Amino acid sequence: MIDTLPPAEIGKFISAKHAMQEVRAGMKLGLGTGSTAAWLVKLLAHAQNNHGLMFQACATSTQTTNLATSLGIEIQSLDALGALDLAIDGADEFDPNLDLIKGGGGALLQEKIVESNAKRLVIITDASKQVDHLGAFPLPIEVTKFGWISTQRQVEEALKSLGLAVRTTWRGGPTQPFVTDEGNHILDIYAEKIIAPRALSDAMLNIPGVVETGLFIDMASTIIMGDADGTARFREGTGGWSEKSYDLAAEADLIAALLEMDA
Numbered sequence: 612m613i614d615t616l617p618p619a620e621i622g623k624f625i626s627a628k629h630a631m632q633e634v635r636a637g638m639k640l641g642l643g644t645g646s647t648a649a650w651l652v653k654l655l656a657h658a659q660n661n662h663g664l665m666f667q668a669c670a671t672s673t674q675t676t677n678l679a680t681s682l683g684i685e686i687q688s689l690d691a692l693g694a695l696d697l698a699i700d701g702a703d704e705f706d707p708n709l710d711l712i713k714g715g716g717g718a719l720l721q722e723k724i725v726e727s728n729a730k731r732l733v734i735i736t737d738a739s740k741q742v743d744h745l746g747a748f749p750l751p752i753e754v755t756k757f758g759w760i761s762t763q764r765q766v767e768e769a770l771k772s773l774g775l776a777v778r779t780t781w782r783g784g785p786t787q788p789f790v791t792d793e794g795n796h797i798l799d800i801y802a803e804k805i806i807a808p809r810a811l812s813d814a815m816l817n818i819p820g821v822v823e824t825g826l827f828i829d830m831a832s833t834i835i836m837g838d839a840d841g842t843a844r845f846r847e848g849t850g851g852w853s854e855k856s857y858d859l860a861a862e863a864d865l866i867a868a869l870l871e872m873d874a
Protein backbone atom coordinates (compact mmCIF):
# COMPACT_ATOMS: atom_id res chain seq x y z
CA MET A 612 0.00 0.00 0.00
CA ILE A 613 2.90 2.32 0.82
CA ASP A 614 4.12 1.90 -2.81
CA THR A 615 1.01 3.63 -4.11
CA LEU A 616 1.27 6.56 -1.70
CA PRO A 617 2.50 9.84 -3.29
CA PRO A 618 5.91 10.89 -1.86
CA ALA A 619 4.40 14.09 -0.39
CA GLU A 620 1.96 12.00 1.67
CA ILE A 621 4.80 9.84 3.04
CA GLY A 622 6.56 13.04 4.12
CA LYS A 623 3.40 14.22 5.89
CA PHE A 624 3.08 10.86 7.64
CA ILE A 625 6.73 11.03 8.80
CA SER A 626 6.24 14.53 10.15
CA ALA A 627 3.08 13.55 12.05
CA LYS A 628 4.67 10.32 13.29
CA HIS A 629 7.60 12.28 14.71
CA ALA A 630 5.21 14.76 16.38
CA MET A 631 3.60 11.84 18.24
CA GLN A 632 6.78 11.74 20.35
CA GLU A 633 5.56 14.94 21.98
CA VAL A 634 2.24 13.42 23.03
CA ARG A 635 2.02 12.07 26.60
CA ALA A 636 -0.81 10.19 28.30
CA GLY A 637 -3.36 12.52 29.90
CA MET A 638 -2.45 15.56 27.82
CA LYS A 639 -4.95 18.16 26.66
CA LEU A 640 -4.37 18.53 22.92
CA GLY A 641 -5.33 21.01 20.20
CA LEU A 642 -5.74 19.31 16.83
CA GLY A 643 -4.87 21.26 13.67
CA THR A 644 -6.51 21.33 10.26
CA GLY A 645 -5.34 20.19 6.82
CA SER A 646 -3.87 17.16 5.10
CA THR A 647 -0.79 16.91 7.36
CA ALA A 648 -2.83 17.37 10.53
CA ALA A 649 -5.16 14.62 9.26
CA TRP A 650 -2.25 12.13 9.50
CA LEU A 651 -1.74 13.22 13.11
CA VAL A 652 -5.43 12.76 13.92
CA LYS A 653 -5.30 9.25 12.45
CA LEU A 654 -2.14 8.40 14.42
CA LEU A 655 -3.82 9.60 17.63
CA ALA A 656 -6.93 7.55 16.85
CA HIS A 657 -4.76 4.49 16.19
CA ALA A 658 -2.84 4.98 19.44
CA GLN A 659 -6.07 5.48 21.39
CA ASN A 660 -8.01 2.60 19.85
CA ASN A 661 -5.17 0.05 19.70
CA HIS A 662 -2.79 1.00 22.51
CA GLY A 663 -5.11 2.69 25.02
CA LEU A 664 -3.50 6.14 24.80
CA MET A 665 -5.64 8.51 26.90
CA PHE A 666 -5.88 12.18 26.03
CA GLN A 667 -8.39 14.99 25.77
CA ALA A 668 -8.71 17.01 22.60
CA CYS A 669 -10.29 20.04 21.00
CA ALA A 670 -10.22 20.79 17.27
CA THR A 671 -9.49 23.81 15.09
CA SER A 672 -12.25 23.27 12.51
CA THR A 673 -15.44 21.41 11.69
CA GLN A 674 -13.35 19.38 9.22
CA THR A 675 -11.02 18.13 11.99
CA THR A 676 -13.90 17.62 14.42
CA ASN A 677 -15.66 15.43 11.84
CA LEU A 678 -12.53 13.40 11.07
CA ALA A 679 -11.62 12.89 14.73
CA THR A 680 -15.10 11.91 15.87
CA SER A 681 -15.49 9.53 12.90
CA LEU A 682 -12.37 7.74 14.20
CA GLY A 683 -13.60 7.55 17.81
CA ILE A 684 -11.78 10.55 19.29
CA GLU A 685 -14.03 12.59 21.55
CA ILE A 686 -13.75 16.29 20.69
CA GLN A 687 -14.42 18.70 23.52
CA SER A 688 -14.68 22.47 23.34
CA LEU A 689 -11.60 24.59 23.98
CA ASP A 690 -13.48 26.27 26.80
CA ALA A 691 -14.19 22.91 28.46
CA LEU A 692 -10.49 21.98 28.31
CA GLY A 693 -8.98 25.35 29.23
CA ALA A 694 -5.20 25.67 28.84
CA LEU A 695 -3.79 23.03 26.48
CA ASP A 696 -0.54 21.11 26.92
CA LEU A 697 0.17 20.86 23.22
CA ALA A 698 -1.23 21.85 19.83
CA ILE A 699 -0.06 20.19 16.61
CA ASP A 700 -0.88 21.66 13.20
CA GLY A 701 0.37 22.08 9.64
CA ALA A 702 1.42 25.35 8.00
CA ASP A 703 1.55 26.83 4.51
CA GLU A 704 4.95 28.48 5.01
CA PHE A 705 7.53 28.90 7.76
CA ASP A 706 10.55 31.23 7.84
CA PRO A 707 13.89 31.05 9.74
CA ASN A 708 12.25 32.70 12.81
CA LEU A 709 9.61 29.96 12.80
CA ASP A 710 6.98 32.55 11.91
CA LEU A 711 4.21 31.06 9.81
CA ILE A 712 1.57 31.63 7.19
CA LYS A 713 -1.46 29.48 7.99
CA GLY A 714 -5.04 29.40 6.81
CA GLY A 715 -4.69 27.68 3.44
CA GLY A 716 -7.60 25.52 4.63
CA GLY A 717 -9.53 28.55 5.86
CA ALA A 718 -9.32 27.58 9.54
CA LEU A 719 -6.93 30.31 10.67
CA LEU A 720 -9.20 31.93 13.27
CA GLN A 721 -9.97 28.78 15.26
CA GLU A 722 -6.37 27.65 14.76
CA LYS A 723 -5.02 30.86 16.25
CA ILE A 724 -7.44 30.82 19.17
CA VAL A 725 -6.72 27.17 20.01
CA GLU A 726 -2.96 27.42 19.46
CA SER A 727 -2.58 30.60 21.50
CA ASN A 728 -4.04 28.60 24.39
CA ALA A 729 -1.41 25.85 24.11
CA LYS A 730 1.85 25.68 26.07
CA ARG A 731 3.56 24.33 22.96
CA LEU A 732 2.75 24.52 19.25
CA VAL A 733 4.39 21.86 17.09
CA ILE A 734 4.20 22.48 13.34
CA ILE A 735 4.26 19.48 11.01
CA THR A 736 5.37 20.23 7.45
CA ASP A 737 7.66 19.25 4.63
CA ALA A 738 10.55 21.04 2.90
CA SER A 739 8.21 22.69 0.37
CA LYS A 740 6.91 24.94 3.19
CA GLN A 741 10.35 26.30 4.15
CA VAL A 742 11.02 29.87 2.91
CA ASP A 743 13.48 32.70 3.57
CA HIS A 744 10.65 35.26 3.60
CA LEU A 745 6.95 34.62 4.09
CA GLY A 746 4.57 35.73 1.35
CA ALA A 747 4.90 33.56 -1.75
CA PHE A 748 1.88 31.70 -0.38
CA PRO A 749 -1.09 34.12 -0.43
CA LEU A 750 -1.66 35.48 3.08
CA PRO A 751 -5.25 34.79 4.25
CA ILE A 752 -7.09 37.54 6.11
CA GLU A 753 -10.41 36.67 7.77
CA VAL A 754 -12.98 39.44 7.16
CA THR A 755 -16.52 39.90 8.53
CA LYS A 756 -19.39 39.57 6.03
CA PHE A 757 -20.69 42.97 7.07
CA GLY A 758 -18.97 45.61 4.94
CA TRP A 759 -16.62 43.07 3.35
CA ILE A 760 -16.06 45.04 0.15
CA SER A 761 -15.35 48.23 2.12
CA THR A 762 -12.96 46.26 4.32
CA GLN A 763 -11.16 45.02 1.18
CA ARG A 764 -10.67 48.67 0.15
CA GLN A 765 -9.29 49.51 3.61
CA VAL A 766 -6.97 46.49 3.45
CA GLU A 767 -5.65 47.57 0.04
CA GLU A 768 -5.11 51.15 1.26
CA ALA A 769 -3.25 49.88 4.35
CA LEU A 770 -1.11 47.62 2.15
CA LYS A 771 -0.30 50.56 -0.13
CA SER A 772 0.80 52.70 2.81
CA LEU A 773 3.14 49.85 3.84
CA GLY A 774 4.64 49.94 0.34
CA LEU A 775 2.83 46.76 -0.69
CA ALA A 776 0.74 47.70 -3.73
CA VAL A 777 -0.40 44.11 -4.18
CA ARG A 778 -3.37 42.13 -5.43
CA THR A 779 -6.06 40.82 -3.08
CA THR A 780 -8.70 38.26 -4.05
CA TRP A 781 -11.66 36.71 -2.30
CA ARG A 782 -11.23 33.01 -1.60
CA GLY A 783 -13.86 31.22 -3.70
CA GLY A 784 -14.39 34.29 -5.92
CA PRO A 785 -16.44 37.46 -5.43
CA THR A 786 -19.83 35.94 -6.33
CA GLN A 787 -19.66 32.89 -4.05
CA PRO A 788 -16.97 33.72 -1.49
CA PHE A 789 -15.71 31.00 0.84
CA VAL A 790 -17.42 31.05 4.24
CA THR A 791 -15.37 30.08 7.29
CA ASP A 792 -16.57 28.07 10.29
CA GLU A 793 -17.14 31.42 11.99
CA GLY A 794 -19.28 32.73 9.09
CA ASN A 795 -16.66 35.15 7.72
CA HIS A 796 -14.92 35.49 4.32
CA ILE A 797 -11.23 35.08 3.46
CA LEU A 798 -9.29 37.73 1.55
CA ASP A 799 -6.03 36.38 0.12
CA ILE A 800 -3.15 38.86 -0.12
CA TYR A 801 -0.55 38.23 -2.84
CA ALA A 802 2.38 39.95 -1.13
CA GLU A 803 5.14 37.72 -2.64
CA LYS A 804 7.64 38.83 0.03
CA ILE A 805 6.70 39.96 3.54
CA ILE A 806 9.70 41.76 5.01
CA ALA A 807 8.03 42.92 8.24
CA PRO A 808 5.38 40.35 9.27
CA ARG A 809 4.58 42.01 12.61
CA ALA A 810 3.97 45.44 11.03
CA LEU A 811 1.75 43.88 8.37
CA SER A 812 -0.20 41.88 10.94
CA ASP A 813 -0.69 44.95 13.19
CA ALA A 814 -1.84 47.07 10.22
CA MET A 815 -4.40 44.46 9.18
CA LEU A 816 -5.71 43.91 12.71
CA ASN A 817 -6.18 47.66 13.05
CA ILE A 818 -8.97 47.52 10.44
CA PRO A 819 -12.32 46.93 12.19
CA GLY A 820 -13.65 44.41 9.62
CA VAL A 821 -10.52 42.25 9.81
CA VAL A 822 -11.02 39.50 12.35
CA GLU A 823 -7.64 37.74 12.14
CA THR A 824 -4.66 37.17 9.86
CA GLY A 825 -2.87 34.00 8.83
CA LEU A 826 0.42 35.35 10.18
CA PHE A 827 1.37 33.23 13.21
CA ILE A 828 4.24 35.19 14.76
CA ASP A 829 6.24 33.92 17.75
CA MET A 830 3.83 31.03 18.22
CA ALA A 831 5.60 27.89 16.95
CA SER A 832 7.77 26.03 19.47
CA THR A 833 9.03 23.38 17.05
CA ILE A 834 8.99 22.70 13.32
CA ILE A 835 9.13 19.18 11.93
CA MET A 836 9.77 18.55 8.21
CA GLY A 837 8.98 15.04 7.02
CA ASP A 838 10.63 13.64 3.91
CA ALA A 839 9.48 10.83 1.64
CA ASP A 840 12.75 8.96 2.35
CA GLY A 841 11.68 8.57 6.00
CA THR A 842 13.76 11.41 7.48
CA ALA A 843 12.22 13.79 10.00
CA ARG A 844 14.16 17.06 10.33
CA PHE A 845 13.19 19.10 13.36
CA ARG A 846 14.13 22.32 15.01
CA GLU A 847 13.26 23.70 18.47
CA GLY A 848 12.86 27.49 18.35
CA THR A 849 15.73 29.11 16.49
CA GLY A 850 18.17 26.33 17.39
CA GLY A 851 19.86 24.09 14.83
CA TRP A 852 18.25 21.30 12.85
CA SER A 853 18.36 17.71 14.11
CA GLU A 854 17.14 14.64 12.29
CA LYS A 855 15.83 11.16 12.84
CA SER A 856 15.39 8.44 10.22
CA TYR A 857 12.35 6.18 10.20
CA ASP A 858 12.47 2.80 8.50
CA LEU A 859 9.63 3.00 5.98
CA ALA A 860 9.41 -0.79 5.69
CA ALA A 861 8.83 -0.98 9.44
CA GLU A 862 6.12 1.70 9.18
CA ALA A 863 4.27 0.01 6.30
CA ASP A 864 1.68 -1.80 8.46
CA LEU A 865 0.91 1.36 10.42
CA ILE A 866 0.55 3.41 7.22
CA ALA A 867 -1.78 0.73 5.79
CA ALA A 868 -3.88 0.83 8.97
CA LEU A 869 -4.15 4.63 8.76
CA LEU A 870 -5.09 4.52 5.08
CA GLU A 871 -7.83 2.01 5.88
CA MET A 872 -9.38 4.65 8.16
CA ASP A 873 -10.34 6.53 4.96
CA ALA A 874 -12.40 3.59 3.74
Ligand SMILES: O=C(CO)[C@H](O)[C@H](O)COP(=O)(O)O
Binds near residue numbers: 714716
Ligand atom coordinates in the same frame (compact mmCIF):
# COMPACT_ATOMS: atom_id res chain seq x y z
O1 LIG B 1 -3.51 26.37 8.08
C1 LIG B 1 -4.03 25.37 7.66
C2 LIG B 1 -5.50 25.24 7.50
O2 LIG B 1 -6.16 26.45 7.74
C3 LIG B 1 -3.20 24.19 7.30
O3 LIG B 1 -2.46 23.82 8.43
C4 LIG B 1 -2.29 24.55 6.19
O4 LIG B 1 -3.08 25.01 5.09
C5 LIG B 1 -1.43 23.37 5.75
O5 LIG B 1 -2.24 22.38 5.20
P1 LIG B 1 -1.64 21.04 4.58
O6 LIG B 1 -1.08 20.26 5.72
O7 LIG B 1 -2.82 20.38 3.91
O8 LIG B 1 -0.58 21.46 3.58
